[in-house]
Amino acid sequence: MNLRPLLALLIPLCAFATNERIAYTCDNGSHIDISFSTDPADRPQATLHFADAVVVLPQVPAASGALYRNGDIRLHTRGDEAIFEDGKNNLRRCSRGQAAPTPPQSATPTTTPPVTSSFVDITGQVTYLARIALPPDAILSVRIQAGRRTLVEQRYELNGAQVPIPFSATVDRDLIGKKAMTTVSARIEVGGQPLFVSPKPVPALQNGRPVPVDIILTPAPRKHR
Secondary structure, eight states: OOOGGGGGGEEEGGGSOOOOOEEEEETTSOEEEEEEEEOTTSOEEEEEEETTEEEEEEEEOOSSSEEEEETTEEEEEETTEEEEEESSSOEEEEEESSSOOOOOOOSSOOOOOOOOOSEEEEEEEEEEOSOOOOOTTOEEEEEEEETTEEEEEEEEEOTTOOSSEEEEEEEEHHHHOSSSOEEEEEEEEETTEEEEEOSSOEEOEETTEEOOEEEEEEEOOOOOO
C-alpha cells in the first residue's frame, strides 16, 4: 500500500499505549491490523497499523455499526465485518480473522458488481446576485438535511473570500434513509446576524447519486424595530 497520501496522519507506534490488535483480511487479499481505544479525552478511536506507523481515525456518528474517519480515510465496522476506504477511491470489504469475505455461491457465473461507497460526497457552491462585497468577518453556514433531520452543518470563516464560495461535505448513506429528500441550504452571517439566506433548500441527490449543488442566496429579511 502506498502510504504517501497518509503521511499527514502517520505517527510513531511508540506514541500509543499497547492495545490488542485485531487482524482483518480484505477481499483483495490484503491484511489490516486494527486496535480500538480512546484518546486522552476518552473519545473512541480506531488505529490502523501499517508497518512502523499508524493511522488514527476518531469515531464519528453513524446510523449503525461504528464509523471512524480522518479526512477522506474511513473505517466502518459492524460486528466482524469492516469497510475501509483509503482516501484514494479504493474500497475494501474486510472480515475479522484470516479468511477473506466470500461472495455467495451461484450455479451460474456472475460478474461481481463494484462495491458502492458507504458515503456520499456532496459538493457545490454558494453565491448571490447583489453587487456588494462581503466583510472579512463573514461566516458561511451550510446545512445538509434528510427531510427535517440535519445530517451535517458546517461553518466556514471566509476571511475576506468572496462569492462564489465552494463547499463540500461527506454524509453516511445509512443516515440518509430511502425516502427522505436530501437537500442543502446555506446562509451568510456577520456578527451573528444573517446577511444572505437560502430562499429554499436545494436537492443534493438525484436517483441516489450526488449532483452539483448551486445555491443562490437572497438578502435576509430585515427585522423591524
